[in-house]
């Protein structure tokens with residue numbers, strides 16, 4: 001397995017809209033395993049392929065406290081079950097060190113392909129529902145900072161750019 005580099009805001013590549021996956025093969029399964037390893041090592045609870053500069057509709061997550069339930073979603077499609085909004089302080093491996101309140105539907109149904117290429121349908125609520133929506137946003141080129149005020153987003157951008165300059 002391998003650790004992958006995670007793109008950071010405001011990298012324009014994070015704005016790419018990912019393309020559907022047409023084949024679940026060994027290369028894709030290896031990518032899923034590498035993404036899971038990268039997510040656990042970061043550490044994070046979710047990672048979308050967009051964040052590692054692979055523009056395919058794929059994401060991984062594990063929202064358990066024990067970190068023993070890796071999940072992957074290929075070509076995820078969300079349907080909202082309960083439109084009532086929940087409030088959650090979100091962070092992101094591509095926006096390291098920043099947390100902001102975002103409102104999202106509390107309960108969703110997600111259709112995707114499993115590791116065998118078979119269709120699966122899952123219902124998620126709470127943190128799982130929040131995380132999945134956050135990751136699907138990545139596949140559409142969207143970040144959680146898009147939900148906050150332009151002023152706050154600008155401050156975060158400046159601070160991250162400064163940190164990125166100091167690293168290179």
Ligand code: NI
Nearest residue numbers: 091092093094
């Ligand atoms: Ni994220």
